[in-house]
Amino acid sequence: MMKSTSAAVPEDSRAAREPEPREARKPEPIVRVKGLKKTYWSARGALDIFEGLDLEIAAGEMVAVAGRSGAGKSTLLHILGALDAPSSGTVYCASTNVAALSPREAAAFRNREIGYVWQFHYLLPEFTAQENVAMPLLARGVRKAEALAVAADWLRQVDLEERAAHRPGELSGGEQQRVALARALVNNPRLLLADEPTGDLDDITASRVFDQIERLHASHKLTSILVTHNLDLAARCTRALRLEGGRLTPLAAAGK
Numbered sequence: 031m032m033k034s035t036s037a038a039v040p041e042d043s044r045a046a047r048e049p050e051p052r053e054a055r056k057p058e059p060i061v062r063v064k065g066l067k068k069t070y071w072s073a074r075g076a077l078d079i080f081e082g083l084d085l086e087i088a089a090g091e092m093v094a095v096a097g098r099s100g101a102g103k104s105t106l107l108h109i110l111g112a113l114d115a116p117s118s119g120t121v122y123c124a125s126t127n128v129a130a131l132s133p134r135e136a137a138a139f140r141n142r143e144i145g146y147v148w149q150f151h152y153l154l155p156e157f158t159a160q161e162n163v164a165m166p167l168l169a170r171g172v173r174k175a176e177a178l179a180v181a182a183d184w185l186r187q188v189d190l191e192e193r194a195a196h197r198p199g200e201l202s203g204g205e206q207q208r209v210a211l212a213r214a215l216v217n218n219p220r221l222l223l224a225d226e227p228t229g230d231l232d233d234i235t236a237s238r239v240f241d242q243i244e245r246l247h248a249s250h251k252l253t254s255i256l257v258t259h260n261l262d263l264a265a266r267c268t269r270a271l272r273l274e275g276g277r278l279t280p281l282a283a284a285g286k
């Protein structure tokens with residue numbers, strides 16, 4: 031005769047269904063870099079930028095990266111955003127092994143997951159602010175009317191709806207950067223990578239642009255990595271790191 035299926039669950043199989051301890055359920059970090067090496071080759075030989083860099087960033091963090099010129103800050107963002115390839119090591123960004131992407135996959139990954147903002151806005155001068163913000167949507171095949179409507183909403187989010195019809199040359203430096211921020215986020219990426227986004231602005235304007243970054247970071251549940259030389263702005267991030275000698279250390283411990 032068959033045993034009743036309603037019999038008590040054996041002790042060890044019940045234990046197997048207990049919730050796992052908190053540590054085991056910790057979510058995967060959205061950025062996981064292990065043993066990253068990057069070497070540039072030129073006529074003068076090898077230039078080692080990173081010699082075993084490690085970095086983990088949890089979803090929702092806003093991380094500042096400071097460091098002297100030439101330390102490799104831009105190189106690090108380029109590698110995380112699949113614009114440049116590591117020489118060795120593992121680089122997982124937004125659940126993607128970025129080193130393993132083909133050029134076509136890297137482009138799709140960037141469109142889907144990464145919003146980039148650079149020190150200079152790189153807006154297209156012959157198009158309006160609204161058209162510039164709509165550009166990544168048009169590139170994805172979104173209809174023009176819809177793309178422009180979404181772009182208008184993003185301009186509202188950076189308090190620039192009244193500047194929608196202005197061309198970049200008719201905007202202030204801070205406004206140009208806010209348009210660039212809207213354009214970076216219009217495809218709803220999970221990560222915002224910003225390379226000295228306020229580096230070309232005076233302190234007050236820089237702080238206003240940073241306010242906007244903070245607000246969008248929170249409202250869109252972004253994970254943000256911001257390269258900045260401005261230690262006041264770095265202090266407003268959830269974590270601040272210094273890149274030096276190919277390694278990352280906490281900024282405070284590095285003795286700012």
Ligand SMILES: Nc1ncnc2c1ncn2[C@@H]1O[C@H](COP(=O)(O)OP(=O)(O)OP(=O)(O)O)[C@@H](O)[C@H]1O
Pocket residue numbers: 070071072077079097098099100101102103104105106
């Ligand atoms: N494509 C390349 N080929 C060779 N060397 C490069 C290349 N790109 C960058 N480098 C070198 O790598 C080093 C790191 O450059 P990177 O642009 O990452 O520095 P950074 O920390 O962003 O500096 P900055 O604060 O001036 O922007 C520099 O010494 C630079 O000259």
Ligand SMILES: [Mg+2]
Pocket residue numbers: 103104105225
């Ligand atoms: Mg740089």
